[in-house]
Amino acid sequence: MKIAVFCSGNGSNFQAIADSVKAGDIKADISVMVCDNPKAFAIERAKKLGIETFVTSLKDHKSRQDFEKAILAELEVRKIELVVLAGFMKVLSADFIAKYKNRIINIHPALLPSFAGTDGIGDAIKYGVKATGVTVHFVDAGVDTGPIILQDAVEVRPDDTHDSLAERIHKIEHQLYPRVVKLFVEGRIKIEGRVVKIT
Ligand code: GAR
Secondary structure, X not given: OEEEEEEOOOOHHHHHHHHHHHOOOOOOEEEEEEEOOOOOHHHHHHHHHOOOEEEOOHHHXXXXXXXXXXXXXXXXXXXXXXXXXXXXXXXXOHHHHHHOOOOEEEEEOOOOOOOOOOOHHHHXXXXXXXXXXXXXXXXXXXXXXXXXXXXXXXXXOOOXXXXXXXXXXXXXXXXXXXXHHHHHHOOOEEEEOOEEEEO
């Protein structure tokens, strides 16, 4: 199976998935890492991993539609079958998502449907929840609303800062995301309505 991983920043989840592919645990190819931020550290990681990159930012294009068209063309040429959003901070349009229906997955640093949006970690701390976590879900036309594939909980400690909680959340993410990609590649994820079953 040919996979595209989308990143905007650090790319530690991209690294974890690429490491699992290299180790032979996930039997798939990461054909390309798509990045909308030319300064992202994920690009350095891709170079070290020997994975091709497609870097294009929204401001390189006349419109969001053109930006997405350029990315779609890249995916089509490469015959991509699974899109893995790994810290990709642009919301994809309904048209884009329809083209890869049930073939785009995302990781979110909270237990959805709580704390959707751009700062799932900070919002959980501010709210005062005692447990938060990580969610991997299919992407639908809403923001962080698609069918949930797997979740794992993380305790919020009284003295947690954004950084200390983020560190524990990332550790969980780096285990959970490769696990989900492996399940998808092995055809073991079924969607019934909005409920996901692992077979
Ligand atoms: C991850 O914590 C991911 O859950 C989060 O961005 C981080 C990217 O880290 N995604 C979102 O907040 C999406 N709404 P990484 O670049 O090191 O993989």
